[in-house]
Every structure is written in C-alpha cells, then in structure tokens.
Amino acid sequence: MSLIAVGGFQHETNTFAPSKADFKAFEDGGGWPPLTSGEAIAPRLSGANIPAAGAIDTLHALGHRTVGLVWGAASPSAHVTRDAYERIAGDMLARLQAAGPADGIYLDLHGAMVAEHLDDGEGELLSRVRRLVGDRVPIVASLDLHANVTQAMIRHCDALVSYRTYPHVDMAASGERAVRLLERMLADGEAPGKSFRTLDFLTGLPSQCTLIEPAKSLYAMLARLEPEHDTVLSFTPGFPMADFPECGMAVLGYGPDLARVEIATASLANAIADAEGEFSMELFTPEAAVSRAMQRGEPGAPVVLADTQDNPGAGGNGDTTGLLAALLARRAPGSVLGLLIDPPSAVKAQVIGAGHKAIFELGEISGVKGHVPLAGEFSIERVADGRFTCTGPMFSGFRMDLGPMAVLEKDGVRVVLASRKCQAADQEMFRHVGIEPRTQRILALKSSVHFRADFEPIAREVLVVVAPGPAKADPTMFEWSRLRKGLRLKPLGPAFGNIAST
Numbered sequence: 096m097s098l099i100a101v102g103g104f105q106h107e108t109n110t111f112a113p114s115k116a117d118f119k120a121f122e123d124g125g126g127w128p129p130l131t132s133g134e135a136i137a138p139r140l141s142g143a144n145i146p147a148a149g150a151i152d153t154l155h156a157l158g159h160r161t162v163g164l165v166w167g168a169a170s171p172s173a174h175v176t177r178d179a180y181e182r183i184a185g186d187m188l189a190r191l192q193a194a195g196p197a198d199g200i201y202l203d204l205h206g207a208m209v210a211e212h213l214d215d216g217e218g219e220l221l222s223r224v225r226r227l228v229g230d231r232v233p234i235v236a237s238l239d240l241h242a243n244v245t246q247a248m249i250r251h252c253d254a255l256v257s258y259r260t261y262p263h264v265d266m267a268a269s270g271e272r273a274v275r276l277l278e279r280m281l282a283d284g285e286a287p288g289k290s291f292r293t294l295d296f297l298t299g300l301p302s303q304c305t306l307i308e309p310a311k312s313l314y315a316m317l318a319r320l321e322p323e324h325d326t327v328l329s330f331t332p333g334f335p336m337a338d339f340p341e342c343g344m345a346v347l348g349y350g351p352d353l354a355r356v357e358i359a360t361a362s363l364a365n366a367i368a369d370a371e372g373e374f375s376m377e378l379f380t381p382e383a384a385v386s387r388a389m390q391r392g393e394p395g396a397p398v399v400l401a402d403t404q405d406n407p408g409a410g411g412n413g414d415t416t417g418l419l420a421a422l423l424a425r426r427a428p429g430s431v432l433g434l435l436i437d438p439p440s441a442v443k444a445q446v447i448g449a450g451h452k453a454i455f456e457l458g459e460i461s462g463v464k465g466h467v468p469l470a471g472e473f474s475i476e477r478v479a480d481g482r483f484t485c486t487g488p489m490f491s492g493f494r495m496d497l498g499p500m501a502v503l504e505k506d507g508v509r510v511v512l513a514s515r516k517c518q519a520a521d522q523e524m525f526r527h528v529g530i531e532p533r534t535q536r537i538l539a540l541k542s543s544v545h546f547r548a549d550f551e552p553i554a555r556e557v558l559v560v561v562a563p564g565p566a567k568a569d570p571t572m573f574e575w576s577r578l579r580k581g582l583r584l585k586p587l588g589p590a591f592g593n594i595a596s597t
Contacts, residue, residue, distance in 0.1 A: 097281055099154050099274070100194055101136065102164030102187050103147045103203030104220060107171040107241060109336040109410025110209055111573055112565045113461040116169040118179040125170030125407075126495060126517030132186065136163035143492040146237040147203035149267030150274045154201070157278055164190045166203065170516040171410045180210040184220050188227060199277050200224060200234045203270060206242020206257070207334035214339040218247025225251045233280040237273040239263070240303070241334040244291070244345040253286040254349045257329035259314050261305045262520070262548035264488040276327055276349065287327075288353030290360040294344035294367055296583035297335040298374040299568045300543040301403055301559045306551065309373035316366055324359040326350035330367065335570045336410060340579045374586040376559065378568055381421035384560045385537070389427050392536035396555040402432075403543040405564030408518040412436060412461040413541045416469040417562030419457070419510055422539060423471075426506040429536030433511030434497070434519045436460075441512040444501035445478045455503065457510065463563050473503035473510075479528045481513060487521040487549030495524070502528045520545035543568075 105127070106116055121130045131139045140148040147166055154161050165187040169175075191197070202224070208216030217236075224234060233253045238244070240258040248255060256273040258265055280286060305314050310332070317328045326348045333344045344367065348360040379387070384400050392398035402418045405411040413436035422430050440455050447453050453475065456468035481497035498514025511519075511528055519525075519540040522532045532538055533553045540546045543559075543566070551557060561568050571584045578584075580592035 097159045097198035099159050099161050099277070100164055100191055100197040100200045101147060101151060101161050103166040103168070104183055104187065105168035105203065105205040106175050106208045106216070107205050107239065107334055107409070108174055108207055108209035109171060109566060110173060110338045111336060112173040112410030113412060115173045116175045116179060118176070118182055120169035120172070121167040121179060121183060123515065124168060125515055126493070127168035130167035130183070132165045132190065133163045136166045137161070140166065144264070144267045144489065145203070146266050146270035146273070149270030150201050150203065150237065153271040153274050162194045162197065170407055173410065175208060175210040175216060177211045180213065180216060184223065188223055191224065191227060197228065197232060199281055200228065200232060201274050201277060202234070202236040204236045204238055206238035206244060206248070206331065207337055209337050209339060215245045215247055215341065218245045218251065221248060221251035233277055233286060235273045235277040237269045238329070238331065240331060242331040243333050243337055243342045244331050244347060245341045249289065249291045249347065253280060254327070255329065255347055256327060257331050259305070259317065261303055261310070262489045262545040264548055272327070287349040287351055288356045290348045290357045292346045292360050292364040294364065295581065296371055296586055297343060297570045298332065298586050299335065299570060300409055301401065301568055302374045302376045303332040304544045304547060306547055309370040313367055313370060317363055320359045320362060324350065324355040325352060326356045326359040328359055328363060330363060336566060336573065338573070338575055338577045340577060342578060343582060371586045378561045379558045381418045381560055381562045384558045385421045385425050385427055387558065388537045389425060391555055394429065394534045394536060397532070397535045397538045397553065399546065399550050399554040399557045400537065400539040401543060401546065401557060401559045402539055402541045402562050403559055403568050404561055404566050405541050406518055406543045406566045407436065407516040407541060408545060409543055409566035411541070411564045411566045413516055413518070414458040414460045415463055415466065415562060415564045416458040418539050418560055420469055422508045422537070423506060426508065427537055428507035430507070430539065431509045431511065431525065431530055431535050431537070432539035434513040434517060434524060434541055435510050436514070436516050437512050438498060438514040441499040441501050441514045444475045444503065444512065445499050447475055449475050449477050451475050463565070466563055471505055473505045476502040476504050476509065477529045483523050483527040485521040485523050487523070489545050489548045490521040500528055502530065518542040518545060520549065522549050
C-alpha cells in the first residue's frame, strides 16, 4: 500500500477573452465544484464525472491511501491572475510538503492554463512539484483533450494522460487511466519510456468533436495502437485560443519499450497529419441558421444551434445577443436560447416575479466591440434558484449552483437567464426552469461541442453558428502575435508569420 498525494488545478485560457480568472473565480467554480482542500476533496468530488474523482476511487480500490492537497477549477476565460495562480499553487506545494514523503503524486490538470506572468501554468506547477519531491517520486497527471502540451510538462511529469472524448464524457475514466499508469510505475520501480510529437496546424473547437470525422476515426486508431505496442497514447488537438509559442496539437505516448512507444506515436501523428483537410467544417451565420432551423425543426426533433463563439467553456462570457436577435427578428416559434449569463436581468426578473411583463436590456455585459444590450419588453415566465444536479453524459453528478435564473418570453422566443458562467451542456439546465428540451422546435445553446453528449440524441440536426463572441470558430480570425512561425492557422490554411495580419 502506497501513499499518493492528490491535487488539481484546472483552467482553460483564451488569451483573447474579455475577463480574467481571479481567485474568486476558483472559489466559485463557475459550474465546477468550488476550490477545495485537504480531506474535503474526495467527498466534494465524489460521484461526479471529474478526473480526480475517478483517480481517487481507483486508488482506494487498489488499496492505496490518499492525501488531499488542493483541487480547484474556474470557467474558461482570459489569463489566470498572478494572485490566483500563486495562492493556489503555493497552497498545493505547502500541503504537499506538510504531508511528508509521498510514494507518488497524481494531479488533475487541464493543460491549457496561461497566467498573467506565465505562458505555461501547468509546466511551471509541475516543475515546482518536481523540485520539491525530487526525481524518484513518480508524478502523473490527467489532461483535458484541449491541452496545449508543452516541453516543460513532458519534462517534469513521468506521464500525462488526456481525455479521449469531446464531449468529455470520459473525464473520470481519464483519471482512472492515469493512476493505473502510476500503479504500473510503482510496481516496476521506474518511469516508462516517453515520446512526444507536435503537429503543424490549428483547428477550431467544433471540428475537434470525437462524434464526427476525422477525430472519430483517429481516436479509434489510437485505441487499436495501444495494445499493439503496449503504449498508453494521448492525442490532444489543443486549445487554439492561447497566443503563445507552444499552442497546438500533440501526440504523446508512454510504455516500457521506448522503440514501440515511438512507433505508436509516429503512426498516430502521421495519420492526423494526413487527415488535416478533413478538420474543415461548415459554419452558419445567425440568419442562415435560424432560417434553416425554422424550416426543419419540430417538437420531438428540434434543430440545435450551437452559439459557439460565445461559449463559456472556451472563454466567452455567455452574454452576447447576436443569435437571440436573429431569433427575435424572425419571431421563431418554439425556440429557446440558453444560457444567457446576465445576473442583473435574472435578479430583476425574480424581484418582479413570474407572470408579469417588464422592459429588459439583455446581455452584452462583457462589452464585445460594437454591440449593445438587446432591449425590449419581455414576459417573465418562470424564476428559479439555479441549484440542481446534472444528469447528462458529460456533467453527470455535477451539483450546479448557477445563481438566480429566469425564463423570459417575447414573440414565441424564450431565453433562459443564469447568473454564473456555465455552458449549456445538460438538459437539466432547462428542465430546472420548466422547459423540456425535446418538445422545442429550436434549441440555441451557448456551447461549442459539449452539448452534443446530451442534446444531439434528441436533435434533428446540429448547426454551428458564428454569432459575435470571443471564442472564434475559425482560428484565422484571431489577431495572433506569439505563435511559432510556420504553424498553419487552420486546416490547410495560411501559416503564422506568412500573412499580413501577423
């Protein structure tokens, strides 16, 4: 029986986003469990589809003891503030030192954290942990599929294991995979061989979905290569919204025979390179998407519109109204948009009460250039406290607290308001306010891909919409300045350093 130190520090950083993640953002969680430390971590995360929960359960099942350090996550946004990073990382290191000698360390990380003072939040954290415990203590970490894996992360960690699904329905399973690799290291008494390869192009989040091609086939290939070469493989398509030199795709592998590990990683990396052109996908303007949805959507088979560029799961604040304006302009009956993150309007609706009408100025709180709040008279259909438990495949077991919520209606169009950032990826977010998603004609969701796990099974079709927002679906739309030269900004697209905008 070994003593394993367990911690986590998750943030997905869109360096082009309008607001930063301060310490309070981690205290609140923003849809994730709030910042937690010590013995409270295991019960706080228990039952949720979270990597650390899967890791802790597996470690205990294997007979190991665990000591909790710190676990925290905040909604994707711009940079983590220096204060938040240093307070959380400092607390984690202090607790690790106070715990005494550990036999191994498991960390639940994202892999795409940029702080105000650090390009590579995870690489720096792992280097500090390594300096504290030395080279003999094995360190493993689970990563988000959207990790921008860096040389420092590879160097300071014995093994990194990423999710394999987007929507991320295997988060807890990834934690289990990571600690089973740690168990193997403890048994063997040595670190595995490692191989790391990067790719030369970026692709937007919607095209990284593992339910569609080419990612579907590439992850199937990954699963075939692993047993063939006795290798634990990961493919991280990256988070293409972080302006620093190591942003991008990667393949990494670990196993006892380095030659076989290198064969497996090279095979997968070559297949991804060959599939580059297949990562392109069709995007719709709000007007075109609403027009098509009105023709095809019906109760029992709604058309889902993904408001991807204002996705709170990619750095948006969930408060832009471009798609809502298009629905209202067409008076699209049976349509619902959510979640619009607008705390003042949600509170106002609760004060006035359901069954009344009032003038609202909705959204646009974060100040997307050229956009103003959407003003009009709306009926208040329902209000709620925002506390519920998710049931969908991705957020299963998450105990949400989204603050005051409300449903407003105008000309057959309803909008679901919430007070805390969270992407619309679980049907319970709508059922909590009295709306059954299946019975709608159009579901406009502020999400890029995670919604597909719970909503695609009830949808006639899914359209990816490019309404205003900071989480661009096409990476060429960002004003990049720090990428590595030659990296293609989209599949088969222009390379950084070779176009005028850079």
